[in-house]
Amino acid sequence: MPQLTCRNLTLGYEGKTVVSNLSFTVNAGDYLCVVGENGSGKSTLMKALLKLKTPTSGQIQTGGGLTRKEIGYLPQHTAAQKDFPASVREVVRSGCLNRCGLRPFYSKAEKRMAEENMENTGISKLAKRCYRELSGGQQQRALLARALCAAGKIILLDEPVAGLDPAAAAEMYELIAKLNAEAVTVIMISHDIAAAVKYASHILHIGNKSALFFGLTADYLQSEAGRSYGRL
Amino acid sequence: MTELANKLASYFEFPFVRHAMIVGALTALCSSLLGVTLVLKRFSFIGDGLSRVAFGAIAIAAAMNLTNSYLLALPTTVIGAVLLLRSGGGNATIKGDAALAMISVSAMGVGYLVLNVSSTSSNLAGDVCATLFGSVSILTLTVTDVWLCAVLSALVILVFLLFYHKIFAVTFDEDFAAATGTSAKAYNLLLSAVIAAVIVVAMNLVGALLISALVIFPALSAMRVFKSFKAVTVCSACFSVVCASAGILVSILAGTPVGSTVVAANAAGFCAFGAVGFVLRRN
Numbered sequence: 001m002p003q004l005t006c007r008n009l010t011l012g013y014e015g016k017t018v019v020s021n022l023s024f025t026v027n028a029g030d031y032l033c034v035v036g037e038n039g040s041g042k043s044t045l046m047k048a049l050l051k052l053k054t055p056t057s058g059q060i061q062t063g064g065g066l067t068r069k070e071i072g073y074l075p076q077h078t079a080a081q082k083d084f085p086a087s088v089r090e091v092v093r094s095g096c097l098n099r100c101g102l103r104p105f106y107s108k109a110e111k112r113m114a115e116e117n118m119e120n121t122g123i124s125k126l127a128k129r130c131y132r133e134l135s136g137g138q139q140q141r142a143l144l145a146r147a148l149c150a151a152g153k154i155i156l157l158d159e160p161v162a163g164l165d166p167a168a169a170a171e172m173y174e175l176i177a178k179l180n181a182e183a184v185t186v187i188m189i190s191h192d193i194a195a196a197v198k199y200a201s202h203i204l205h206i207g208n209k210s211a212l213f214f215g216l217t218a219d220y221l222q223s224e225a226g227r228s229y230g231r232l
Numbered sequence: 233m234t235e236l237a238n239k240l241a242s243y244f245e246f247p248f249v250r251h252a253m254i255v256g257a258l259t260a261l262c263s264s265l266l267g268v269t270l271v272l273k274r275f276s277f278i279g280d281g282l283s284r285v286a287f288g289a290i291a292i293a294a295a296m297n298l299t300n301s302y303l304l305a306l307p308t309t310v311i312g313a314v315l316l317l318r319s320g321g322g323n324a325t326i327k328g329d330a331a332l333a334m335i336s337v338s339a340m341g342v343g344y345l346v347l348n349v350s351s352t353s354s355n356l357a358g359d360v361c362a363t364l365f366g367s368v369s370i371l372t373l374t375v376t377d378v379w380l381c382a383v384l385s386a387l388v389i390l391v392f393l394l395f396y397h398k399i400f401a402v403t404f405d406e407d408f409a410a411a412t413g414t415s416a417k418a419y420n421l422l423l424s425a426v427i428a429a430v431i432v433v434a435m436n437l438v439g440a441l442l443i444s445a446l447v448i449f450p451a452l453s454a455m456r457v458f459k460s461f462k463a464v465t466v467c468s469a470c471f472s473v474v475c476a477s478a479g480i481l482v483s484i485l486a487g488t489p490v491g492s493t494v495v496a497a498n499a500a501g502f503c504a505f506g507a508v509g510f511v512l513r514r515n
């Protein structure tokens with residue numbers, strides 16, 4: 001069942017095209033890895049999928065009853081300022097907000113969910129610490145925990161392992177794989193081609209201005225794009 | 233000491249003193265609650281701009297001989313707030329700060345012009361000064377004024393409590409909030425309407441030029457010491473109420489202008505919190 005369908009999608013900033021003519025489909029339960037060089041438009045594509053950015057042309061269709069309230073998102077950069085007073089727990093809990101509707105407070109179940117996700121990402125001990133005083137990797141884990149709280153049917157991750165130590169990165173991949181096994185669709189941007197090949201069911205390789213490859217991971221390894229990128 | 237207490241007690245016999253304290257505390261509470269978000273969103277300058285829009289509106293209301301200047305000032309300021317926060321948000325043709333300066337300066341200029349042309353009052357300079365710096369007017373509040381302020385404040389506090397978590401999310405990371413289904417645009421709009429209401433209420437206490445102090449000082453002071461959003465919000469609310477009450481008391485006892493005394497109390501509190509924060513960080 002298609003959850004996201006992109007047709008002839010063209011994205012750009014102020015007339016400058018970044019990606020053009022992109023078409024692909026993501027089905028419920030898929031694990032899609034988006035790879036490509038820096039500046040090839042991966043983050044831009046993710047923002048378009050999240051409707052944070054309107055496409056220059058083309059369409060993005062959602063299906064299977066997917067609404068915004070069931071989306072988890074880990075941004076590559078947060079706009080959060082340097083001096084923002086927020087504890088890790090406050091940040092993680094804010095991921096549960098899309099389950100609240102108009103209810104002004106978090107329910108017990110939502111609070112428990114936030115604690116579990118902090119446990120899973122190994123930041124339970126940091127719950128009361130100030131978010132801005134954590135290391136880059138610790139902040140990344142807090143944002144991942146927040147994304148996990150928000151993910152109902154689908155999770156979009158923009159370079160989730162950037163800034164993590166190897167052990168933490170491996171744990172993160174396992175966590176995401178577990179989530180995917182529970183029927184949550186995963187769309188992940190990554191430069192870690194080995195992990196992409198190991199975990200993903202589909203690969204989208206964005207080249208300079210257009211897609212070089214979209215399809216199953218096994219096919220990607222045989223393709224021209226996959227072989228040249230894998231060697232790098 | 234007892235003499236001072238007796239003197240204060242005797243002052244509290246007067247209804248106008250009690251009214252001033254109620255309005256002062258409520259205004260301080262509302263402005264500090266929103267101040268945290270405004271400072272964190274880098275929107276603190278908007279309080280300043282809006283107060284000038286409110287000044288213009290109040291001047292025009294005075295020229296039109298409206299009995300209650302709120303009726304014109306509130307809607308005008310709300311519209312100003314919506315326009316300013318939208319242009320501050322990004323994709324506008326005129327940069328946010330330039331648009332802000334343009335709108336607020338014109339509002340102020342037109343307001344003064346209208347007052348000047350139409351005023352029948354013999355003490356024009358005094359009237360203008362009162363609107364700018366918050367005059368003794370807080371000591372001459374009518375019961376209607378107090379009720380209006382109480383109702384507006386109750387609304388502001390209610391909105392803040394009901395949407396506290398959403399306001400946090402939209403302030404902390406607007407993109408994430410929007411992507412996961414919390415309508416960032418709607419909450420920005422709500423925030424701007426509430427901010428406008430606070431500004432109009434606060435005009436009574438400190439006047440147009442000093443409102444920024446009520447918005448900025450409590451939030452910045454609390455951020456020196458506390459590091460979670462909840463603690464900062466609670467602390468800045470307490471800070472603001474204490475400083476405003478102290479300022480009003482001092483101004484009554486010493487006969488100083490209310491607005492500037494309140495601002496001085498806020499500045500003193502900020503220095504104290506700055507020192508505490510410095511010591512805490514050292515240890």
Ligand SMILES: Nc1ncnc2c1ncn2[C@@H]1O[C@H](COP(=O)(O)OP(=O)(O)O)[C@@H](O)[C@H]1O
Binds near residue numbers: 018036040
């Ligand atoms: N806000 C922006 N305004 C203008 N250009 C941008 C903006 N964000 C990204 N770009 C440009 O779009 C291109 C793609 O960026 P991005 O999607 O972040 O790449 P990636 O995530 O693949 O590294 C880059 O050339 C970048 O310069």
Ligand SMILES: [Mg+2]
Binds near residue numbers: 042044076158
């Ligand atoms: Mg990127």
